[in-house]
Amino acid sequence: MLIVFGILVILASVILGLIVLVQNPKGGGLSGSLGGFGNQLMGVKQTTDVLEKGTWVFAAIVGILCIISPVFIPQNAGASSKNDDLINKAPASLPQQQNAAPLPGAAKSVTDTIK
Numbered sequence: 577m578l579i580v581f582g583i584l585v586i587l588a589s590v591i592l593g594l595i596v597l598v599q600n601p602k603g604g605g606l607s608g609s610l611g612g613f614g615n616q617l618m619g620v621k622q623t624t625d626v627l628e629k630g631t632w633v634f635a636a637i638v639g640i641l642c643i644i645s646p647v648f649i650p651q652n653a654g655a656s657s658k659n660d661d662l663i664n665k666a667p668a669s670l671p672q673q674q675n676a677a678p679l680p681g682a683a684k685s686v687t688d689t690i691k
Contacts, residue, residue: 581645585638592634599627 577648578645581641581648585641585645588634588637588641592631592638595627595630595634599624599631
């Protein structure tokens with residue numbers, strides 16, 4: 577169910593972003609950018625009203641979905657997962673370091689290279 581809420585929030589956020597980008601802060605917005613097509617279809621006043629209402633509606637949808645989504649998080653999600661079993665069964669000590677032969681051409685230490 578959380579996946580559905582995540583998809584809905586992302587979709588509503590993208591639509592909200594598009595609505596905000598279409599608007600012009602000085603009032604031109606969609607009616608000016610479509611070469612008068614918006615004026616013929618809805619009129620200038622209705623275009624800005626629709627975009628403003630759409631902004632508020634999608635902002636409310638995103639807010640409500642974000643507030644409601646934690647209700648659907650399972651309460652026992654972390655009680656016995658496979659990761660917890662792996663962590664509990666992991667060895668507590670560090671692995672022992674093996675004494676491997678040094679690589680050819682590698683310096684043994686800084687003091688050996690100075691001498």
